[in-house]
């Protein structure tokens with residue numbers, strides 16, 4: 001069953017990790033995918049992986065912290081594929097690993113610019129396009145760090161908590177317009193983001209491995225499948241939720 005057959009999905013941060021896996025999952029399930037990222041080389045690799053498999057994808061260079069870029073990203077979906085059905089606001093950076101007193105102020109602003117304002121810009125321009133058409137689904141990347149305090153991640157965690165709250169606002173404001181908004185809250189997922197952190201802070205590897213009650217780290221496709229559910233009609237009555245995908249971490 002191709003649950004997003006003929007849909008058009010825009011996925012930010014799709015050059016790597018969960019975004020790339022989600023782009024491939026949507027393409028495998030019948031969607032045309034707009035791959036948006038600041039990393040042109042990685043994004044082109046994602047596009048090539050999809051088209052080599054017979055799928056449909058196009059790259060648009062996008063810095064999600066720049067509203068003009070985000071508007072152009074949405075316009076690309078409409079120009080190239082004729083509409084927009086799904087937006088996955090996935091792009092984010094981890095920012096510094098430091099307690100608040102040692103956390104650089106400029107870095108804090110950068111984390112909010114990308115991880116929070118970028119999501120709001122995505123919602124704003126996607127909603128505009130979806131209102132002009134027949135609705136759609138928005139999924140955004142939160143994190144367990146947005147649900148509970150994960151020490152040394154204050155900027156990241158504050159942005160992720162705000163993403164969950166923004167998701168509720170979008171869900172309620174557009175519930176009558178055929179637009180659903182939901183978020184996913186992954187735990188620890190085996191991606192470049194986690195590998196970078198382990199490289200800089202080797203002592204955190206064991207902590208990451210022991211975080212989730214289920215053994216091991218999540219595979220990016222396990223998050224992608226949750227995004228597919230929230231972005232498709234399989235979740236037609238679900239809106240305003242943040243779905244944990246974290247091996248039981250938040251149930252403790």
Ligand SMILES: NC(=O)c1ccc[n+]([C@@H]2O[C@H](COP(=O)([O-])OP(=O)(O)OC[C@H]3O[C@@H](n4cnc5c(N)ncnc54)[C@H](O)[C@@H]3O)[C@@H](O)[C@H]2O)c1
Nearest residue numbers: 013015016017018038063064091092141143188189191193
């Ligand atoms: N990996 C995890 O354990 C984990 C856990 C919880 C939540 N998440 C969230 O999942 C999402 C994906 O994370 P990942 O682990 O795949 O990370 P990643 O670092 O592997 O990929 C992030 C992608 O976002 C892109 N990006 C960064 N800044 C950007 C910008 N300004 N504009 C456009 N693109 C930009 C990067 O180039 C990269 O391709 C993020 O929102 C992250 O916070 C990840």
